[in-house]
Amino acid sequence: MERQDKLSRWAKENAILLKGVRLKDIPGRGAGMMARRRLKRGQEILRVPTQLVRSLHTVPEHISSRLPPDMSIHALLAADLAVDGMAGLSSWKDSLPMLGDFTTGFPFMWHRQLQELLPKPARELLKNQQDSFHRDWNKVAKGFPDLRRDIYLHSWFVVNTRSFYYATPQTEKYPPVDRLAIVPIADFFNHADTGCEVTFDEDGFVVSADREYHGGQEIYISYCAHTNDFLLAEYGFLPAANRWDKVCVDEGLLGPFMLDSETLGCKKTQAAVRLLCCGSRGQWKESLEGEDCGEHWRGETNTLLRSLLADYSAMVGKAVQNVGELQVGQAAQRELLAQRWRQMDTIVTQAISHLQRLPIL
Numbered sequence: 001m002e003r004q005d006k007l008s009r010w011a012k013e014n015a016i017l018l019k020g021v022r023l024k025d026i027p028g029r030g031a032g033m034m035a036r037r038r039l040k041r042g043q044e045i046l047r048v049p050t051q052l053v054r055s056l057h058t059v060p061e062h063i064s065s066r067l068p069p070d071m072s073i074h075a076l077l078a079a080d081l082a083v084d085g086m087a088g089l090s091s092w093k094d095s096l097p098m099l100g101d102f103t104t105g106f107p108f109m110w111h112r113q114l115q116e117l118l119p120k121p122a123r124e125l126l127k128n129q130q131d132s133f134h135r136d137w138n139k140v141a142k143g144f145p146d147l148r149r150d151i152y153l154h155s156w157f158v159v160n161t162r163s164f165y166y167a168t169p170q171t172e173k174y175p176p177v178d179r180l181a182i183v184p185i186a187d188f189f190n191h192a193d194t195g196c197e198v199t200f201d202e203d204g205f206v207v208s209a210d211r212e213y214h215g216g217q218e219i220y221i222s223y224c225a226h227t228n229d230f231l232l233a234e235y236g237f238l239p240a241a242n243r244w245d246k247v248c249v250d251e252g253l254l255g256p257f258m259l260d261s262e263t264l265g266c267k268k269t270q271a272a273v274r275l276l277c278c279g280s281r282g283q284w285k286e287s288l289e290g291e292d293c294g295e296h297w298r299g300e301t302n303t304l305l306r307s308l309l310a311d312y313s314a315m316v317g318k319a320v321q322n323v324g325e326l327q328v329g330q331a332a333q334r335e336l337l338a339q340r341w342r343q344m345d346t347i348v349t350q351a352i353s354h355l356q357r358l359p360i361l
């Protein structure tokens with residue numbers, strides 16, 4: 001029996017309602033969720049009962065009691081999965097990607113030289129991830145001396161990539177990013193920049209169609225308005241199109257100054273460029289607060305922004321070249337890294353041509 005069929009049968013036996021949708025292997029994206037037939041906007045397509053949700057309240061006492069009280073929910077859920085296989089979810093567990101499946105996409109698994117060539121926001125996310133994992137693993141290894149690091153790492157990444165936001169009186173004592181729950185079957189939706197609505201109440205989690213779908217169409221949820229640097233570091237993939245994508249145009253001390261393909265930089269980027277144009281702080285404040293909203297400086301700021309972006313574009317070109325010269329790691333990892341820099345080049349090139357089309361004041 002196919003892996004997805006087994007999982008679907010388990011879902012049915014456990015009162016998970018899949019309404020007009022099914023699990024399917026999708027090339028390049030692992031498994032995903034597909035419409036079986038036409039679905040209407042607003043229609044409920046998945047319901048997962050609360051008794052299958054795994055969060056702080058379901059971590060068994062024999063696991064939590066061997067760990068310090070300050071463990072994150074992420075770390076506890078990963079320990080539950082690694083040590084106990086999350087009781088009652090064995091069919092779900094058998095359908096998860098293996099640790100080897102994370103090797104290409106996740107910078108965490110890459111050679112250090114490749115990691116060092118990531119764009120700054122991705123490098124920072126990776127550093128936080130490494131620190132969190134090492135902190136969690138040190139504590140878990142003390143509580144469970146027989147547990148292997150690679151098994152815990154796998155579980156830690158499963159929780160990292162598949163959990164849902166879950167606010168309850170218990171989880172609300174934790175930081176928002178750590179209010180996590182595993183919701184089996186719902187965790188098979190892939191991401192797009194807009195997707196189906198996910199809600200939860202005391203009965204469980206519900207996913208509803210955000211638009212009309214036809215049979216055979218993949219159905220997504222949105223993991224949030226994330227940039228591609230975030231999706232790469234935290235989820236191990238790079239979408240080709242992402243309306244939330246931005247590049248960090250300052251890799252230096254003053255950042256982050258962000259730029260996307262639609263606007264000529266976020267407000268902070270615009271204000272910083274104008275500060276460079278204005279002779280003094282006083283003039284700068286006036287330009288921001290004055291009645292003409294700084295129109296007077298528009299020509300100069302755009303010219304300066306264009307020259308800064310040309311420098312940045314040259315830096316991006318150099319990064320693509322540096323990645324091309326590397327011999328370490330897998331070819332697929334190097335290609336993913338080069339792809340990210342090429343995406344950034346596209347955003348910067350679009351911003352430069354946008355600036356070139358603006359009238360000279």
Ligand SMILES: C[S@@+](CC[C@H](N)C(=O)[O-])C[C@H]1O[C@@H](n2cnc3c(N)ncnc32)[C@H](O)[C@@H]1O
Nearest residue numbers: 028029030031161162187188189190191235237
């Ligand atoms: C919540 S799981 C979704 C189910 C997953 N595809 C599977 O096979 O189990 C999240 C993972 O799916 C993959 N993924 C999600 N959205 C994707 C997309 N738009 N393109 C490529 N991979 C995607 C990434 O590997 C991500 O870490």
